[in-house]
Amino acid sequence: MPTTTVDLTADNPRGAHARRTTAWIAAGLATAAGFTGALLAPADAAQGQAQRLMYLHVPAAWVAYLAFAAVLAASVAHLINGDLRWDRVARAGAEIGVVLTAVAIGTGSLWGHLVWGTWWAWDPRLVSTALLLLAYTGYLALRRALAERTGGPDGGDRRISRPAAVAGIAGFLLVPVVHFSVLWWRSLHQQATILAPERPPIDPRMALALLLAVAAASTVALLALAHRVLRLERRVAATGEAPTTGTGTGRRSPAPVR
Amino acid sequence: MIRRPGRLALVAVLLAGGGLLVTSVLRDTLTYYRTPGEVLTDPAAARQRVRLGGEVVPGSLRHDGDLVVFRLADAGRQVTVRQHGVPPETFREGEDAVVEGRLGTDGVFDADQVLVRHGNEYRPSSPAHPEPSDAR
CATH class of the missing domain: 1.20.5 (Single alpha-helices involved in coiled-coils or other helix-helix interfaces)
Structure with missing residues (x-):
């Protein structure tokens, strides 16, 4: 992924070409997923047409996990080598993850209304997903608050990036809780099908539609990440990186060495 | 600071x-819901508002005026549920359901909300694959 991201975020004709190619691949996958999910795949025996919401809900949730995994990886990389580009990748990943988590909650709510008979239930999967949304919204709010306090550009200042990286790593603790909530506790939400160790039966056309939708959503998210990182890079280049050393103390009086 | x-x-x-x-x-x-076994072993706890989950026993579903009466089963224990109000369209015998309400003194669970707890198996409903609605 690093080489892909670097290529895709390059601010030159080659990078632009790579982004255009990715956009075409994403459009092709999305068309195929839409066609398969809406027409080729049959309606579910127990749930009827409402089950088709799966082709939006599951990709949104999985790619949100992926986006938060990108936040984790980029935050760790930033703490290790101090490269602010990783900090910008982390921020873009969190933004994409928050949007996708909201989409997963929204589509899930509609699906629940149609099949369970309720828009919302205080069930472990639903509550933990809401906490996940809250955690990464808090992460973005923390970045904003730090940027306002330090006056540095978000994405170009280590006084923002270091605390944010710690929060971005800590937030990922919730992802396994969300994913395994349906196994650890009694829930209204059904358990995993594709990601289950012993896969329960799913019609192959439904599985195909689901996998195409996940591929399309992943490609769109990667493209969104590349564009977002590029835009943040340009913004930081315009304002200039804050003249800080690697210690993260900045203009404030130096903290006592421990 | x-x-x-x-x-x-x-x-x-x-x-x-x-x-x-x-x-x-x-x-x-x-503990999103209690099982019939838990409600039967500790009926006092179920006198407060709780959720009860289990499989809708095939053949137990009947309509009695505004009431829908059925039994919920899990691990061999069963509780009769008296539901006030219409269950969701996806509600079927043989599928899991979670009801919300309280256990009456007559041992019947008075519920005012039914949620359908569907499984993680997905099958086509086309006539080419005849499938009884309560097949699991």
Whole structure:
């Protein structure tokens, strides 16, 4: 992924070409997923047409996990080598993850209304997903608050990036809780099908539609990440990186060495 | 600006408090529903409003005026449910359901909400694959 991201975020004709190619691949996958999910795949025996919401809900949730995994990886990389580009990748990943988590909650709510008979239930999967949304919204709010306090550009200042990286790593603790909530506790939400160790039966056309939708959503998210990182890079280049050393103390009086 | 050790302690206290608050609020969430066995062994607890989950026993479903009566089963134990109000369209015998209400003194569970708890298996409903609605 690093080489892909670097290529895709390059601010030159080659990078632009790579982004255009990715956009075409994403459009092709999305068309195929839409066609398969809406027409080729049959309606579910127990749930009827409402089950088709799966082709939006599951990709949104999985790619949100992926986006938060990108936040984790980029935050760790930033703490290790101090490269602010990783900090910008982390921020873009969190933004994409928050949007996708909201989409997963929204589509899930509609699906629940149609099949369970309720828009919302205080069930472990639903509550933990809401906490996940809250955690990464808090992460973005923390970045904003730090940027306002330090006056540095978000994405170009280590006084923002270091605390944010710690929060971005800590937030990922919730992802396994969300994913395994349906196994650890009694829930209204059904358990995993594709990601289950012993896969329960799913019609192959439904599985195909689901996998195409996940591929399309992943490609769109990667493209969104590349564009977002590029835009943040340009913004930081315009304002200039804050003249800080690697210690993260900045203009404030130096903290006592421990 | 609070000095660094003080700030760390404050953060720790806030985190611990938040954790306690979240877990106490979530206790109801972590046991989203009780099983028929739990309700039968501790009927007093089910006199307060609780959720009860299990499989809708095939053949037990009948309509009695505004009431829908059925039995919920899990691990061989069964509770009769008297539901006030219309269940969702996806409600079927042989599928799981979670009801909300309280256990009456007559041993029947008076519910006012039914949620359908569907499984993680997905099958086509086309006539080419005839499938009885209660097949599991």
